[in-house]
Each structure stands twice: as C-alpha cells, then as structure tokens.
Amino acid sequence: MSxxxxxxxxxxxxxxxxxxxxxxxxxxDEQDVRATFFVTPxxxxxxxxxxxxxxxxxxxxxxxxxxxxxxxFDHGSTFEFGVPPDFMLDxxxxxxxxxxxxxxxxxxxxxxxxMSDRIARGKAIFQQxxxxxxxxxxxxxxxxxxxxxQALADHGxxxxxxxxxxxxGWRYINKDYDAGEPWQADVPPHPYMYTSGIIExxxxxxxxxxxxPDVEEKHFELIRSDYDRVRELGGVFLTLSHYYAMTGEWxxxxxxxxxxxxxxxxxxxxxxxxxxxxxxTSLS
Ligand SMILES: [Zn+2]
Numbered sequence: 001m002s003x004x005x006x007x008x009x010x011x012x013x014x015x016x017x018x019x020x021x022x023x024x025x026x027x028x029d030e031q032d033v034r035a036t037f038f039v040t041p042x043x044x045x046x047x048x049x050x051x052x053x054x055x056x057x058x059x060x061x062x063x064x065x066x067x068x069x070x071x072x073f074d075h076g077s078t079f080e081f082g083v084p085p086d087f088m089l090d091x092x093x094x095x096x097x098x099x100x101x102x103x104x105x106x107x108x109x110x111x112x113x114x115m116s117d118r119i120a121r122g123k124a125i126f127q128q129x130x131x132x133x134x135x136x137x138x139x140x141x142x143x144x145x146x147x148x149x150q151a152l153a154d155h156g157x158x159x160x161x162x163x164x165x166x167x168x169g170w171r172y173i174n175k176d177y178d179a180g181e182p183w184q185a186d187v188p189p190h191p192y193m194y195t196s197g198i199i200e201x202x203x204x205x206x207x208x209x210x211x212x213p214d215v216e217e218k219h220f221e222l223i224r225s226d227y228d229r230v231r232e233l234g235g236v237f238l239t240l241s242h243y244y245a246m247t248g249e250w251x252x253x254x255x256x257x258x259x260x261x262x263x264x265x266x267x268x269x270x271x272x273x274x275x276x277x278x279x280x281t282s283l284s
Contacts, residue, residue, distance in 0.1 A: 003270070004231045004235075005282065006237045006272050007273055007278045008028075008033060008257070009036045009138070009240055009275060010243055012043075012244070013039045014041065014048045014054055015040060015244070017248075018051075018054055020244045020247040020248050021247075022057055023247040023251075024246070025061060027247075027258075029064060033261065036276070037061060037066060037068050038069055039070065039071055040071045040074070041126050042073055042122065042125060067277075070123060070126050071139075072138075072140040079106050081115060081139040082145030082148050084142050085164060090170065090174060095141075110147055111147060116147075116151040116155070136275055137157050137160045146196075149198050150196045157198060159191070160194070161200070163203070165189050165202050166204050166205040169206040169240075172222060189236060189237070190282060191283060201275055201278065204226045204238060204240075206242075207222060207239060207256060208257065210253075211256065223239070223256060236278055
C-alpha cells in the first residue's frame with residue numbers, strides 16, 4: 001500500500017481567542033504534526049498585522065514548519081465569496097432562509113470585479129504581514145463561486161481547498177447521525193484540476209466542531225472510517241477544523257485527533273504534510 005498524505009487544515013486564525021490557537025499549536029508540537037492554517041486578513045475590522053498577539057503566534061507557527069494561507073477577506077458574511085454548499089447552509093438557518101428568499105440579491109455580490117477586489121485586498125494585507133504571496137485559498141463557510149476561482153487565478157493563486165468529499169461531518173454537527181449521506185460522487189479524495197486553472201484539494205470533512213465527551217466515539221468512528229477508506233483508495237487525507245471549536249472546554253476535538261494520529265501511525269505509511277507540500281508531492 002502506498003504512503004498516505006495527511007493534511008490537517010485549520011481555519012479562522014486572526015479571530016477571537018488567540019489563546020485557544022496557542023493551545024492547538026502546543027498540541028501540534030507535541031504530536032510533531034505540521035498543519036495548514038487559513039488566516040483571515042481583516043477580521044473584526046482590523047488588519048492581521050495590527051494584532052500583535054496573533055502576529056506572534058503566527059510567527060511561531062511559521063517557525064514550527066506550519067503553513068499560512070488566505071481565508072476570506074473579513075469573514076463578515078456567509079456569502080462573502082459565493083454560496084456555501086447545502087449541508088453547510090443546513091447548519092446556518094438564517095443564511096439558508098436568505099438564499100431561498102433572494103437568490104438574485106445574494107448572487108449580485110459575486111461579480112468577477114467584486115471578487116477580484118476582495119481577493120486583491122486580502123492578498124495585499126497577507127503579503128505585507130508575512131512577506132510572501134499566499135498561493136492557497138479557502139472561502140468562509142466554504143462559500144465559493146466561478147468568479148472567485150477566476151479571481152484567484154488572476155491573482156496568482158495555485159490551489160483552493162473548498163470542495164467536500166463527505167458531507168456527513170456537517171450532518172453530525174446537526175446531530176443527524178443517521179443521515180446516511182454518501183461521499184459526493186463528483187469530489188475525489190485527492191487534488192484535481194477544477195476550474196480557471198486552479199487545483200482543488202478537497203477536504204474529507206469537519207469532525208471536531210464543539211464536541212462533548214459523550215459524542216467523542218461517534219466522531220472518532222467517522223474520521224477513522226474515512227481515513228481507512230482514503231487509505232484503501234490511495235487518496236490523500238485532508239481534514240477541516242477550527243482552533244476554537246476543538247480546544248479549551250471543547251478539547252474533546254484534540255482527543256479525537258490524538259487518537260487518529262496514533263491510529264494512522266500504527267497502520268504505518270503516513271506522512272503529515274502541509275497542503276502546499278501535498279499538492280507538490282501528488283502532482284509531481
Ligand atoms: Zn472560516
């Protein structure tokens with residue numbers, strides 16, 4: 001069996017509770033795992049480089065070999081870069097209702113010009129803060145549109161990680177454990193050429209959203225069975241997570257990852273990589 005590349009991704013750095021992000025960094029150090037962090041450049045109306053506590057933590061992340069890429073511009077709207085997938089809207093009832101009530105209004109905000117402007121502004125702040133150009137992007141709430149992919153290509157991005165292989169993670173968030181929704185037939189568990197020349201690197205799912213100990217086993221079984229299936233298929237295993245939903249009083253999420261890392265290492269032939277490394281390795 002070939003080696004399985006495992007990429008843990010984590011969103012929303014730059015937002016509230018940096019101390020919980022620090023807890024995740026400590027955990028990843030202890031586990032000797034490199035992750036990819038999607039950083040929001042202008043969250044809460046403030047540039048990331050005007051947040052000294054965050055800049056220190058993100059500098060520490062870079063020093064430890066993690067990678068930082070771009071996540072949204074201000075993360076202010078569920079529809080910032082397009083329309084999130086249905087299973088995401090199902091856990092955000094207000095957004096779902098708005099999308100149903102006024103689809104034209106929602107889509108008006110996704111012209112190429114507007115998307116390009118937001119990408120350019122986000123990229124500029126990111127580049128000034130970290131002194132390199134971001135090459136990867138994730139939309140807030142996985143909101144994406146054809147114009148967003150085009151805007152990414154126009155601004156020199158190489159890859160995006162927005163498509164989802166297994167929607168069940170979101171069904172679990174809704175406590176709908178028996179939805180039985182299959183893996184999405186048109187989303188393969190490996191990088192592929194998507195649109196506008198952008199490489200899409202799909203995530204399997206989100207497994208650790210505000211877990212309590214009583215549901216740990218269910219979520220561990222979901223992530224473990226997805227890992228087994230990817231490994232069997234010879235795919236790559238990319239997961240989505242959020243630092244504040246898996247640490248502190250919600251540290252059950254870290255327990256799920258601790259168990260999965262142990263499991264993967266026990267099976268063998270696993271390498272923990274950043275998404276850029278994954279893209280470079282699987283396409284070479
Ligand atoms: Zn986000």
